[in-house]
Amino acid sequence: xxxxxxxxxxxxxxxTPMPHIAPANERHRILIIGGGxxxxxxxxxxxxxxxxxxAILEPSEHHYYQPLWTLVGAGEAxxxxxxxxxxxxxxxxxxxxxxxxxxxxxxxxxxxxRGGLRIGYDFLVVAPGIQLDWDKVAxxxxxxxxxxxxxxxxxxxxxxxWRMLQAFKGGTALFTHxxxxxKCAGAPQKIMYLAADHFRRTGLLARSEVIFGxxxxxxxxxxxFARVLEDVVKRYGIHTRFSHNLVAVDGARREAIFxxxxxxxxxxxxxxxxxxxxxxxxxxxxxxxxxPLSSREGTCVGWVRADKHTLQxxxxxxxxxxxxxxDLPTSRTGAAIRxxxxxxxxxxxxxxxxxxxxxxxxxxxxCPLTTAYGKLLLAExxxxxxPTPSFPFIDTLQERRDMWVMxxxxxxxxxxxxxxxGRG
Numbered sequence: 001x002x003x004x005x006x007x008x009x010x011x012x013x014x015x016t017p018m019p020h021i022a023p024a025n026e027r028h029r030i031l032i033i034g035g036g037x038x039x040x041x042x043x044x045x046x047x048x049x050x051x052x053x054x055a056i057l058e059p060s061e062h063h064y065y066q067p068l069w070t071l072v073g074a075g076e077a078x079x080x081x082x083x084x085x086x087x088x089x090x091x092x093x094x095x096x097x098x099x100x101x102x103x104x105x106x107x108x109x110x111x112x113x114r115g116g117l118r119i120g121y122d123f124l125v126v127a128p129g130i131q132l133d134w135d136k137v138a139x140x141x142x143x144x145x146x147x148x149x150x151x152x153x154x155x156x157x158x159x160x161x162w163r164m165l166q167a168f169k170g171g172t173a174l175f176t177h178x179x180x181x182x183k184c185a186g187a188p189q190k191i192m193y194l195a196a197d198h199f200r201r202t203g204l205l206a207r208s209e210v211i212f213g214x215x216x217x218x219x220x221x222x223x224x225f226a227r228v229l230e231d232v233v234k235r236y237g238i239h240t241r242f243s244h245n246l247v248a249v250d251g252a253r254r255e256a257i258f259x260x261x262x263x264x265x266x267x268x269x270x271x272x273x274x275x276x277x278x279x280x281x282x283x284x285x286x287x288x289x290x291x292p293l294s295s296r297e298g299t300c301v302g303w304v305r306a307d308k309h310t311l312q313x314x315x316x317x318x319x320x321x322x323x324x325x326x327d328l329p330t331s332r333t334g335a336a337i338r339x340x341x342x343x344x345x346x347x348x349x350x351x352x353x354x355x356x357x358x359x360x361x362x363x364x365x366x367c368p369l370t371t372a373y374g375k376l377l378l379a380e381x382x383x384x385x386x387p388t389p390s391f392p393f394i395d396t397l398q399e400r401r402d403m404w405v406m407x408x409x410x411x412x413x414x415x416x417x418x419x420x421x422g423r424g
Contacts, residue, residue: 027120029053030348031111033101036063037334037419038127038323040089041341044422047091049349054093057111057119059100061086064155065415067334070187070370071408073152073161073277074194081412082155089420101128104291106316123318123348126293126304130183130324130332133281140278143251149276152191161191164275165198170207171274173199174256178281179215179245183324183332186367186379188212188279189219189229195277196236197372210238211271213258215245224387224397225369225379232371232399244269246278284325293319300327308383310357311344317351320344328363330383335366338419364388368407376403 030046032039035058043054063086071077090096099113104124111119132153134140143149150161173195177188192212199205212219212233219233219240220226233240241258247268248257256276258269288294289302293313305313306321308328313319322340324332340361347357363383370376378396380388389396396403418424 025118028055028095028122030055030123030125031119031121032056032125032127033104033111034058034127034129034323034325035060035086035090035096036127036129036323037415038129038337038341039125040091040420041337041422042125042127042322042344043094044091044420045341045345046348046422047093048422049345051349052093054091055095055097055119056090057097057099057101057113058086059098059114061098063089065412067184067368067407067415068412069152069155069158070190070194072158073150073165073191074198074370074373075162075165076194076373076408079155079159084416091422101285101287103287104293106292106313106319109318123352124316124320125344125348126288126319126321126325127323128285128288128325130181130282131285133180133283136281137246137278138248138257139251140249140280143249143276144278146251148254148274149249149251149278151278151280152187153280161277164277165195168199168204168208168275170204172209172211172272173275173277174211174213174271174273175277175279176246176256177212177214177216177279180281180283181332182279182282184367185331186220186369188214188277190370191277192238193232193236193369193371194373195275196238200236201373205236210236211273212238212240213244213246213256213271214240214242217242220379222379222381222385222387225377225381228377228397228399229369229371232377241269249276249278288325292316293321295327300329303327308363309360310347311340311361312347312351312357320348328361330363331365331367333365333367334415334419335380336364338424339364362388366390368403368411370404370407371399374401374404375399376401376407378403378406 035056065082068077068082072079099115102114103112150157152158175192219229244258244260247259256271284303295305304321304326306326343359343361346359367379
């Protein structure tokens with residue numbers, strides 16, 4: 001989901017036609033909430049199949065290829081290469097409602113927006129992306145104003161991460177991962193490995209302590225890849241502290257405060273730092289949490305309910321969901337969306353025609369884990385944690401140079417030229 005208003009001048013007014021922005025209080029055959037990766041993918045696939053009457057509800061003017069922000073933070077990519085104007089990505093014939101959802105009423109089949117519109121729909125696709133909850137870490141916003149704290153999860157901060165790495169002279173480099181789900185669960189450690197490799201290359205690693213404070217219980221949830229990452233951790237001498245959830249930062253004192261629970265007892269642990277990279281807590285947008293569409297029980301409270309195979313809402317058959325805000329039990333990655341979108345489109349069209357949805361999503365997700373400059377571990381897996389390699393003739397259970405090249409050069413092209421056009 002797009003979160004920033006920065007203008008990088010990518011729009012071409014001569015060759016790029018402006019989408020039609022719909023007037024207020026109208027009805028659409030298909031309404032898509034969210035013009036991020038998931039929403040654009042679905043809209044593009046539908047239009048390529050000749051579907052009419054589609055509208056996208058999205059407030060942001062810019063769209064970002066966020067997987068590249070890890071390399072921006074490591075000095076290997078430019079932030080301006082990660083942005084496009086939203087107008088360039090809205091498919092022809094799709095109406096762009098430049099507004100944000102405030103309330104969803106699935107009984108009335110209506111969405112109310114912040115701008116006061118009431119938008120009716122026959123079928124709804126929910127893909128608003130994920131919400132960054134910076135304020136759930138006390139003092140974090142103030143700490144981010146200091147020269148020692150950054151986060152690759154913000155377009156304005158990712159370049160700062162690289163400046164911090166360059167200025168680092170040794171000491172404690174602290175990297176955090178919250179206890180909540182996050183988009184691209186590997187991202188909090190990707191920048192850590194690149195930072196450690198940078199310290200090694202500049203002769204600083206021997207006089208530095210690299211710490212990973214994670215609210216998770218292990219380095220990675222899929223065992224075959226976790227074993228490889230455990231070796232990477234050992235190679236750099238990284239100190240891992242699992243079940244440590246960041247709850248506060250004191251930027252003036254350069255202290256991070258974690259909560260950890262052992263034997264049923266919760267305590268607070270303070271860690272001083274010289275460099276701090278924070279991954280903020282994340283959740284579904286508030287309008288989803290307050291909606292009848294969200295889950296009310298189990299470990300997925302607040303996320304949009306969706307059958308994990310058909311992506312159809314179990315209570316409202318004319319509603320489908322995909323992407324980061326859904327309760328699908330898989331990693332929240334663009335690669336997962338690439339596999340979810342064609343399943344959703346096929347099943348949505350079946351329901352529109354009065355047929356049962358039959359296409360099935362197997363939980364495929366992919367996490368390209370940068371483990372050093374020029375090395376990458378491509379973790380691909382399904383709902384059952386089984387490796388599902390896209391390249392059957394190479395060993396993806398090891399760090400590879402070719403996978404690094406793919407992430408840096410190949411995947412951005414796949415994203416902009418194929419995936420966002422409904423082709424890949």
